[in-house]
Amino acid sequence: MRTGIATVCLSGTLKEKMQACAIAGFDGIEIFEQDLVTSPLSPEDVRKMAADLGFTLDLYQPFRDFDSVPEDLLAANLRRADAKFRLMSRLGMDTMLVCSNVATATIDDDGLRARQLAALAELAGDHGVRVAYEALAWGKYVNDYEHAHRLVEMVDHPNLGTCLDSFHILSRDWDTAPIEDINAEKIFFVQVADAPKLSMDVLSWSRHYRVFPGEGQFELAKFMGHVVRAGYTGPVSLEVFNDVFRQSDVERTAVDAMRSLIWLEEQSAKWLEANAANGAAGTVAGGPPAPARRRYPMELTTLPQVAEPAGFNFAEVKAADTAALETVLGQLGFEFNGRHRTKDVQLWTMGHARVIINEQAPSGSAAPGAAAPAIAALGFDVDSPVIASARAQQLKAPAVPRKSQANEEVFQGFAAPDSTEIFLCQGSPDGTAAWINEFGEPRWFGEGLEVPSGGRSAVIDHVNLAQPWQHFDEAVLFYTSALALEPQPYAEVASPSGLVRSQVMQTSDRAVRLVLNLAPLLQQDGTRHKTYQEHIAFAVDDLVATARSARERGLNFLQIPANYYEDLDARFGLDPAFLATLQELNLLYDRDGDGEFLHFYTATVGSVFFEMVERRGSYDGYGAPNAPVRHAVQYDHLHQLTSSTHSTTH
Numbered sequence: 001m002r003t004g005i006a007t008v009c010l011s012g013t014l015k016e017k018m019q020a021c022a023i024a025g026f027d028g029i030e031i032f033e034q035d036l037v038t039s040p041l042s043p044e045d046v047r048k049m050a051a052d053l054g055f056t057l058d059l060y061q062p063f064r065d066f067d068s069v070p071e072d073l074l075a076a077n078l079r080r081a082d083a084k085f086r087l088m089s090r091l092g093m094d095t096m097l098v099c100s101n102v103a104t105a106t107i108d109d110d111g112l113r114a115r116q117l118a119a120l121a122e123l124a125g126d127h128g129v130r131v132a133y134e135a136l137a138w139g140k141y142v143n144d145y146e147h148a149h150r151l152v153e154m155v156d157h158p159n160l161g162t163c164l165d166s167f168h169i170l171s172r173d174w175d176t177a178p179i180e181d182i183n184a185e186k187i188f189f190v191q192v193a194d195a196p197k198l199s200m201d202v203l204s205w206s207r208h209y210r211v212f213p214g215e216g217q218f219e220l221a222k223f224m225g226h227v228v229r230a231g232y233t234g235p236v237s238l239e240v241f242n243d244v245f246r247q248s249d250v251e252r253t254a255v256d257a258m259r260s261l262i263w264l265e266e267q268s269a270k271w272l273e274a275n276a277a278n279g280a281a282g283t284v285a286g287g288p289p290a291p292a293r294r295r296y297p298m299e300l301t302t303l304p305q306v307a308e309p310a311g312f313n314f315a316e317v318k319a320a321d322t323a324a325l326e327t328v329l330g331q332l333g334f335e336f337n338g339r340h341r342t343k344d345v346q347l348w349t350m351g352h353a354r355v356i357i358n359e360q361a362p363s364g365s366a367a368p369g370a371a372a373p374a375i376a377a378l379g380f381d382v383d384s385p386v387i388a389s390a391r392a393q394q395l396k397a398p399a400v401p402r403k404s405q406a407n408e409e410v411f412q413g414f415a416a417p418d419s420t421e422i423f424l425c426q427g428s429p430d431g432t433a434a435w436i437n438e439f440g441e442p443r444w445f446g447e448g449l450e451v452p453s454g455g456r457s458a459v460i461d462h463v464n465l466a467q468p469w470q471h472f473d474e475a476v477l478f479y480t481s482a483l484a485l486e487p488q489p490y491a492e493v494a495s496p497s498g499l500v501r502s503q504v505m506q507t508s509d510r511a512v513r514l515v516l517n518l519a520p521l522l523q524q525d526g527t528r529h530k531t532y533q534e535h536i537a538f539a540v541d542d543l544v545a546t547a548r549s550a551r552e553r554g555l556n557f558l559q560i561p562a563n564y565y566e567d568l569d570a571r572f573g574l575d576p577a578f579l580a581t582l583q584e585l586n587l588l589y590d591r592d593g594d595g596e597f598l599h600f601y602t603a604t605v606g607s608v609f610f611e612m613v614e615r616r617g618s619y620d621g622y623g624a625p626n627a628p629v630r631h632a633v634q635y636d637h638l639h640q641l642t643s644s645t646h647s648t649t650h
């Protein structure tokens with residue numbers, strides 16, 4: 001598959017954008033007119049730069065408001081087009097995108113439109129260039145790709161073809177199957193963009209909320225499957241108008257973009273394989289069976305296949321000052337299992353829940369509280385760490401090799417977009433981890449030893465990671481593509497510092513659940529600090545018993561207001577004794593279908609806090625209705641801390 005990207009996706013100047021596209025490895029780019037008009041580079045410079053950087057200039061765009069106009073306007077439009085065609089020959093470009101008229105169209109007549117597009121195609125032919133006609137979803141008269149293509153067929157000119165843009169097609173819910181009926185020679189260009197499903201006017205949706213494939217909710221593999229079956233072999237080019245990407249680090253965004261195409265290519269191949277029977281290439285009744293994999297003119301590269309991770313292998317928290325962390329883990333019922341033979345790390349376990357305390361200051365943390373604990377790494381159990389790692393590498397995940405001594409397990413690691421290190425570990429059917437013997441005697445798994453109150457079955461239930469605002473979408477694609485987690489529709493949780501966008505990523509069996517939170521910025525002392533709090537949740541068999549022993553050991557629980565329990569009673573009509581226990585122990589409660597959920601939170605140490613949960617029956621959520629009360633209490637704590645600092649320093 002030939003990869004492409006429109007310069008409008010990226011931040012920076014034309015030169016910076018082009019350099020980033022080369023680093024990310026695109027085969028070609030679309031030049032957005034504004035990027036050229038505002039550039040000090042001459043068209044000849046741009047042409048030379050593209051050649052030097054090793055990619056092609058595939059599309060010049062957009063040319064607006066051409067069709068469906070009165071005669072005098074047509075003459076002016078053709079003059080305008082002539083100037084652009086001359087510019088294109090200086091750039092060495094051969095295809096221009098013309099989008100359907102939104103502003104100056106006054107005549108709704110396909111015959112007239114076809115005659116006008118024919119005049120444009122004729123002029124393009126004189127300059128040796130081609131015109132790709134695109135139906136904008138909000139075009140005044142032409143807003144449907146099939147309509148645009150009917151016009152192309154009416155004109156029937158070698159220099160006029162169709163541009164298919166997934167956004168304009170999928171935002172309007174147009175059926176994508178008829179793409180297959182288009183003569184491939186007449187598909188001059190294909191643009192792809194994903195988007196979250198939003199109910200708003202389509203123009204604003206398109207101009208601000210497009211995202212890279214895998215970061216939204218469109219069925220892009222299906223769209224691409226039809227494009228491939230049509231026989232198209234040209235560039236598949238990202239055209240993503242997104243307010244965040246346009247102000248983020250250009251090289252990072254270009255790599256994120258490239259990852260999305262590599263993933264889309266694989267997903268398209270999978271869609272084609274899964275839908276082989278009902279496509280044009282399906283088995284003919286009575287004929288020979290269809291070959292397992294039909295070949296299409298467009299070659300689709302696939303990736304090493306990985307299964308969903310089977311569970312969390314460990315969570316790692318970094319802290320230069322480990323005392324507070326050790327205290328909380330001990331109070332929760334974790335056991336200290338010793339230090340590593342060669343590294344400055346400690347292992348704490350409860351059942352199969354493993355927490356590593358890395359005695360180093362968290363990286364990237366700013367001066368005050370730099371030594372304070374922060375989540376640094378997560379280990380996942382996968383079938384084959386080597387294959388999963390090869391896949392992540394092909395998806396351009398930055399590797400973080402871990403130093404290890406001979407006969408120690410070597411973890412394959414990658415940096416997630418929020419810089420959490422993700423390690424791919426060999427799972428084992430009994431839920432243990434091979435590397436624990438690097439910490440000495442695995443005495444806690446021995447028979448007859450006392451097990452902490454959490455019980456042998458304790459596991460990491462989910463991990464909640466705070467995402468920097470500019471890397472949120474990138475993170476969704478990262479976990480989808482590299483780790484096979486499925487994004488769930490995102491929720492917005494009210495907190496005193498703003499709405500927290502919360503996106504659950506999970507395996508289909510729920511063995512791994514990650515919650516990505518886009519935390520708002522909190523104004524403090526006139527400066528902007530991130531309310532950076534993340535947590536690790538552990539599931540136990542008996543939450544009430546766990547809470548009682550934690551209380552005996554002096555755990556600092558997150559204190560839940562009485563109003564919460566009144567509301568709980570109003571909503572669920574709980575048994576009074578049960579309600580009193582919940583309130584006494586600061587437990588939260590939720591119910592769905594025939595399942596129940598009990599949980600509590602610890603106070604925060606550094607940027608980390610812990611949650612203990614008990615799932616009863618088939619409860620499938622995370623206590624999301626309780627998230628606002630947690631945010632509000634944590635906000636109060638943070639403010640009390642800040643104001644007490646104030647009163648001592650002033």
Ligand SMILES: O=C(O)c1ccc(O)c(O)c1
Nearest residue numbers: 062097099134165206207
């Ligand atoms: O939003 C627009 O105007 C616009 C312009 C060119 C395109 O290719 C497109 O998809 C949208």
Ligand SMILES: [Mg+2]
Nearest residue numbers: 134165191239
């Ligand atoms: Mg487009």
